[in-house]
Amino acid sequence: MNSANNIKTAAASSQPEAFDPHSGSFIERLVFNQRRLVLVFCLIISIGLGWQASQLGLNASFEKMIPTGHPFITNFLANRSSLAGLGNSLRVAVGVKQGTIYDQQYLQTLQQINDELYLLPGVDRPYLKSLWTPSTRWIAVTEEGMDGGTVIPGNFDGSAASLEQVRLNVQRSGEIGQLVSANFRSSIVYVPLLDKDPRTGEPLDYGQLSRQLEQIRTRYQSDNIEIHITGFAKIVGDLIEGMQQVLVFFVLAVAIATAVLFAYTRCLRSSLLVMGCSLIGVLWQLGMLQLFGFDLNPYSILVPFLVFAIGISHGAQKMNGVMRDIGSGMAPYVATRNTFRRLFRTGIAALITDAFGFAVLLVIDIGVIRELAIAASLGVAVLIISNLVLLPVLLSYIGVTPKAAARSVEHDCVGAGDDGSDREIHQVLPGRLWKFFALFTERKWALTALTVAAGLAVFGSVVGSRLQIGDLEPGAPELRADSRYNLDTAFMADNYAASSDIFVVMVKTAVDSCTHYSVLSKVRELTGQLERLPGVESTNSMARLSRYAMVGYNEGNFKWLELIPNNAALGAVQARAPRELFNADCSLLSVYVYLKDHKAATLNSVVEVAQTFAADNSDDEARFMLAAGNSGIEAATNIVVKKAMNQMMYMVYGAVIILCWITFRTWRGVVAAVLPLMLTSVMCQALMVKLGIGVKVAILPVIALGVGIGVDYALYVLSVLLMGLRFGMTVTQAYQLALRQTGRIVMLTGATLAVGVATWVFSPILFQADMGILLAFMFLFNMLGALILLPALAHFLFGSTVLAPPVSSSAPGQKHNSHDPDGLKSQPLTEENSHA
Structure with missing residues (x-):
């Protein structure tokens, strides 16, 4: 069939009174015959x-x-009541810039901060711990046997003698590196949290x-007092602020989108309508x-x-x-119905595809x-x-x-010449850029493009194979390295042997059996294996x-630094052991593993x-279960993310693939739509490797959403291309x-949205900046x-393929014919010809 004869087909009537409203x-x-009801x-x-x-x-x-x-x-949630606030907690370090913590003013300030933190909503108060809490005790071996008490005694009065007593008690408490820094210039208030306000x-x-x-930080921080706060709740708080x-x-x-759209259309009213x-x-x-009942979260x-972004993409096409x-001469009412017929099915298919792309995240x-x-x-x-x-x-x-309407078709002609010459066809594409894109339907250019794409796919696959799951940097990867939170994290790492990255193995036993020799010997063997790992501090x-209790029971002689195969002797340790190591009925042990960082490796x-x-x-007798602690939870999250x-x-x-098949009814159309999306996904993973971005909870959705949004571009271009064929x-x-008809808007929206999300690189939230980079890349690459x-x-899939023509050669609602500069507006995507 000659293309010129097809282009010169009849169009829908240009006057609304001549248009059949029942077509x-x-x-x-339903939409256009009840327009006022739709608006109301x-x-x-x-x-x-x-x-x-x-x-x-x-x-x-x-x-x-x-x-x-x-x-x-x-395992963690099932035993949460027996674990001493190991899930969600804060660590508040109160330090001095000059001197040491053995100062009356410092200890009074620490007490006030401790009391204020204790009264905050959501604090799991029985497990709050600092130098001022009764649970912080010291133990010593004396001539009279084992002795002990609270680190800060009840008769503390701030005198030099009482300060010296506190110093001695701290040294005997085993809390140096845990609650007290090794240089004695700061101490920690450990604040476990509940998930709900009681x-x-x-x-x-x-x-x-x-x-x-x-x-609290503002109130107590001074010329000599500095406060550092870390923990999940503070990360989330900073994210909410950001x-x-x-x-x-x-x-x-x-x-940006409004300005670019207006620059393209020179029509303020339609640009504002699309934005609105x-x-x-x-x-x-x-x-x-x-x-x-949902909230917005980070x-x-x-x-x-x-x-x-999706709304702009579809709205600009309409x-x-x-x-x-x-x-081309149609009245607004007729033009709108004609466009609705031509693009509604494509728009619905694209939106359903987007919805499926989002819905798979439910897995x-x-x-x-x-x-x-x-x-x-x-x-x-x-x-x-x-x-x-x-x-x-x-x-x-x-x-x-x-x-604006005249500008949109000022470069169009009625159709191609009867000889189908390229000279007249190119006249309808103003500008070198559009003529450049048209070259890729020619064999030489098409082969070059596919060769480059294949090379990029190989390169992306090789580089992307190094993509890692989880965090690749220390600190809170959601925030920038110079953020206050990550500076606080660095302070904790520099001053405390007990890292804030804690992995906990739970050991379930029978009641009153957690201190049996057969159980503790296995625990000792496990900790020995873990301590040999390069990422474990202690x-x-x-x-x-x-x-160590055996040493204390035997006059401090380190020859006794061993587990004694005597259950009664080992059981005596329970009376003086801190509660975070075992639960009330001695049926659960907590094995703490302090890590250097929470990197994936x-x-x-x-x-x-x-x-x-x-x-x-x-x-x-003993069942070892993983895992609690913030690092245990993060390890589980990494496993789920990797699988998902x-x-x-x-x-x-x-x-x-399924929705493209339903839309196009040809495997060639599916291949043409899906392969560019796959290349984008491969290159996106390679980009993540080059930028040092691991696959995390925050990034995982971007990978799926980029596919859902990118398919819109392919659907709009391919639907018109197949219709022409x-x-x-x-x-x-x-x-x-x-x-x-659609390609210029694809380029407009792709470039505009890429610029819009690229501004996210200036966000104080690092993962949002990462999202902006990845989304901008995917918008541009998909475009x-x-x-x-x-x-x-x-060119290769359809170059010699003859597609079945539409059943009908006239548009529904048509009363008489008129010229159509696009040649196919007279053949909108209706039920009769929607296979295109």
Whole structure:
């Protein structure tokens, strides 16, 4: 079939009074024949969900940020009541810049800070520990036998004698390197936390807790007193504080997108409509989150921007289609219905694909990721109304400026020459850039593009194979290295032998059996193996304490530094042992492993040794279970993330392949759409390796979401390209048509959104900066894949393939014919020809 004859087909009527309102699909008639009801409905929904969105809070839950279904976490939660605050805790170091802690003023300040921390909401008070708590005791061997007491005695009065007594008690307490620094210039208040405020029963408000901690820091920090705070709750608090700055970046992204869209269209009204409808989608999504009882947390804060980005992508396509139809002579109402018919099925397919991409995150057994998946899916759902329905209805009333409509088609011609010459075809593509993209449908350029893509795939696969799971740097990787929190973490590491990175192995025994020789000897063997690992600083356990107790019981003679195979003698240690080493009925031991850091390699080595030992030595008398402590929880999280990553990618690509097949009904179309996405995923992993970014809870969603958003570009370009092929066009002609109708908007939105998220690199939250880099890369790479690699694949996949033409050759609703500069606006994607 000659392409010129196809291009000169009839179009829908340019006048609304000549348009048949009963034509089109049921959805089209439902939307456009009841436009006022649609507007009233959307207004009511906006008011209701807008009010709900105003009540949305920012918070995080400790249990929602850990994989509660993993065996490590199951063991931890099952024994949590017997563990001395090993899950969620704070360490507050109070130091002096001059002198030592053996100073009356310092100890009074420490006491006041201790008391204020004790009264904070959510503190697990029985396990709070400092030099001032009764649980901090000293033990010594005297001529009369074992002696001991509280480190700071009840008769402390601040005199020189009492200060000397405190100094002596500290030396005998075994807390040097634990609660007291080796240089005696600081000490720690250990503050275990509950996940819920016992007064209200509500989840602990980490934002408020962080603000209260900062108030304490401000109140007591002076010229000679410095305060350092570390712990999960403080990380989350700092993230929540940083989240407030995210709003600035969101506003900046909206401003950039609006400016670029206006520069492209020169139509303020339509640009504002696209922005407004996308923001309405974000508003509805936030309102629904509040309605369903969710909060925004540090990890789901990117979802509103992703919803906005998807909304801009789809809204700009609708606006561009309407603008071009009006430029070809149609009335706004007719142009909007025509664009709705042509792009609605493609938009629905793209949004459903996005929703599947988000929904696969539900397989990850971490609460915040599942909430992110739900939030993103809700956002995609509301975009079907706000951008595929509300925006076209508003455009049917408001339209676009005549000057902008004329500009959109000023370079178009009625069609190609009858001889199908490239000279006349290229006239419809103004600018060198668009002519450059069109070259990739030619064999030489297509082969070059595929060769380069293959080389990039090999390079990306080799580099990406070194991608690691978990944190690659010490400190809190969510925050920048020079943040106050990471400086506090560095202070702790420099001054305390007991690291804040704690891995705990639990040993379950029968009641009153935790100090039996057969149990403690295995514990000693385990700690010996762990201490030989390069990432382990030290260990602490009942076995270690019992060995030193034997020395004390025998006049301090270190020849007795050994476990004695006598259960009665070992059991006597219970009376003086700290409660964090065993529970009340002596049925659970806690084996502490203090790590140099929480890097993935360190955690992997400890888990491997501990799991192997547990498998070989667990029996009816003693069962070794992993794991508690912040590092134990992080190790479980890394295991879940590693397993979920491949599973998630298989599922998201499976969903994309199925939906592309449903949309295009040809395996060639599926290959052309999916291969560019796969290349982007491979290159993204290589980029993460080069930037030193490990796969973590915060980054994992970006990998899946990039695929979901990227497929939108391929669907819009490929749908028009296939439609052109079905009308008998060559691949080059069909691709040039796709560039005019949807390709330019793909490039516009891809570049604009990449610039918008690139501003995140200035965020104080490091993982948000990482997200910005990765998303910007994926936006750009997916855009280039749709504009370069897709047509190159199409040249080889469709170059000699004849596709079945549409069944119908006239548009529903058509009363008479008119010229169509795109040649295919007269053949919108309706039920009759939607296979394109």
